[in-house]
Each structure stands twice: as structure tokens, then as C-alpha cells.
Amino acid sequence: MDPIAYVNGSFVPLSEAKVSILDRGFLFADGIYEVSAVLDGKLVDNASHLARLQRSVGEISLELPESLERIEEIQKELIARNKLESGLVYLEVTRGADKGRDFAFPKGLKPTLIMFTSVKDIINAPSARTGIAVITVPDIRWERRDIKSVALLAQVLAKQAAAEAGAAEAWMIEDGMVTEGGSSSAFILTQDNVLVTRHNSNEILPGCTRKAVVKLAQERQLRIEERPFSVSEALAAKEAFATSASLFVQPVVSIDGKPVADGKPGAMTNRLREIYIEFARATAV
Ligand code: PDD
Numbered sequence: 659m660d661p662i663a664y665v666n667g668s669f670v671p672l673s674e675a676k677v678s679i680l681d682r683g684f685l686f687a688d689g690i691y692e693v694s695a696v697l698d699g700k701l702v703d704n705a706s707h708l709a710r711l712q713r714s715v716g717e718i719s720l721e722l723p724e725s726l727e728r729i730e731e732i733q734k735e736l737i738a739r740n741k742l743e744s745g746l747v748y749l750e751v752t753r754g755a756d757k758g759r760d761f762a763f764p765k766g767l768k769p770t771l772i773m774f775t776s777v778k779d780i781i782n783a784p785s786a787r788t789g790i791a792v793i794t795v796p797d798i799r800w801e802r803r804d805i806k807s808v809a810l811l812a813q814v815l816a817k818q819a820a821a822e823a824g825a826a827e828a829w830m831i832e833d834g835m836v837t838e839g840g841s842s843s844a845f846i847l848t849q850d851n852v853l854v855t856r857h858n859s860n861e862i863l864p865g866c867t868r869k870a871v872v873k874l875a876q877e878r879q880l881r882i883e884e885r886p887f888s889v890s891e892a893l894a895a896k897e898a899f900a901t902s903a904s905l906f907v908q909p910v911v912s913i914d915g916k917p918v919a920d921g922k923p924g925a926m927t928n929r930l931r932e933i934y935i936e937f938a939r940a941t942a943v
Pocket of ligand 1: 839840866903904
């Protein structure tokens, strides 16, 4: 069955879902996106994703064409129409399609809003048991990585380099320190059991999963330091892992071909994954 997508007010078969070639998302990457996980047919931590959506569009002076409440209704309708049990809902809003290609914002344009779903068994992903390999690449992105913009070419190149090296993710490096993964947040657990992840700033995307994991860990009295870490610190760590809506908590077992600890998923990582899944199920809407 052709999946159903949403385009500017209509639910249409994905193969017929189209926007203009003059859409500013296409011409300028002038748009924002969000990816929410779906478990048991329900949206995971969606309020956090919608709050970040609102912040991102605000930072580029783009007005949402629908209220956040309506956006969540559309997400839910799309899940229902696709009978999606486990997977992802992608949503993107752009500044719309003009009559030409002016860099400055045109007046009176209606923003484009599209959504589609994809099936993914996040819970039973084999990589959660085996862990993933990451490579490192220079972080060549712009200085507003806190905005979830669709300008993802640096990450496309980083993740392609990872794929060519047989790795699942690329950790991006700036000034000798890991910023984050191409599409995930990066964590380590030090030998003295401190959970370390970079502090939020313009240098990284404020991950919704990262935020939830930090809170869940704090509630369990784990020690947390929000600060940059280097690759050598990660290689000397007890454990490493990545978080995102599409991975939840995913063990990182090697970096540039060198094992993290014994090269197996760590006990704390596995525990945090279970805790996150419990939270996700209990709070999904
Ligand atoms: N990526 N950092 C970057 C650069 C990301 O692109 C993502 C998410 C994250 C994790 O954020 P969250 O926990 O809110 O998913 C961190 C999504 C999943 C993607 O691009 O597909």
C-alpha cells in the first residue's frame, strides 16, 4: 500500500505528494524539521519536539501555518491513516513557494507544511544489542546548530563517510572536542561513573532524547557533567552511546576502528536504554 503523506492541508498518497520547485525549502534550505518516534501507535515525547519546532521557527522568523495543537492532530491522523505501530513521523515547514528566487523573505507567502511516516522497529533494532561503530569527521557546519534546519549537507557528507567506513554514525569534531553525531547526541560514561554530554549552546542541536535521558539519569542520582569531551577521553571511557528520536539510546562500541572499553555495549547504556523505553511508553500520546 502506498503510504499516506500530508501536504498543506491534504492527506495524499506519498507518491503523489508534491511541492513547487520554487519552494524555499528546496531552493535555500529555508525550513525547519522535526522527527518524532512512534511506539504502540503513539507519539513519543512529542511535546518536547513541538517546543523545539516552535523555537526553531522563531529563530528564523518563520510563522507556523498551523497551531502546535493542530500539528499534533495531523501527526496523529497520519499515524492512524498509515496504521503505524512503530516508526517515525517526519515533519517539515518551509517559508513556502514564491514566484521567483529572492533571498530576502517575500511578503505574504504561506509556509509549506508536509509530513510523512516511516516504519521502524526502534525497540528491536539489532544495533541496540551489538552497538554501533562511529567515525570522526571535522564539524564543518554553520554556527547555529541549535536550529533544526533542513540544511543538512554537512551531515549528509559526514554520514556518507561513515557508511563508506562501515560505521553507522559520524561524531563531528571541533577544536579537538566532539560536538555531536550527524543525527544524534553523543554521551560517554567515565571510568568513575560520570555521565558526560556536551552542554547545550549554538554548537549543537538540543536533543529531545538527550534532555529526557539527562533528566531520567538525574532522577536516579547519576552524576552528570554537561561539557565537551575529546575522542581520547571517549576511547578511555567505560561506555559511550548516542541518543536520538530514531535510535533512543544506542551503544557506541568503537570510534575510528578503536574499541570503546571491551568493544561491547555497556551495562549503564543498556540500563539507560531500558529506562528511556519505559519513559517513552509511559508518556506517549
Ligand atoms: N536527528 N543532533 C543532531 C545533529 C540531530 O540531527 C539529531 C536528531 C539529534 C538528536 O535529537 P533528538 O533526540 O531530538 O532526536 C542530535 C533526527 C533524528 C534526524 O535528523 O533524523
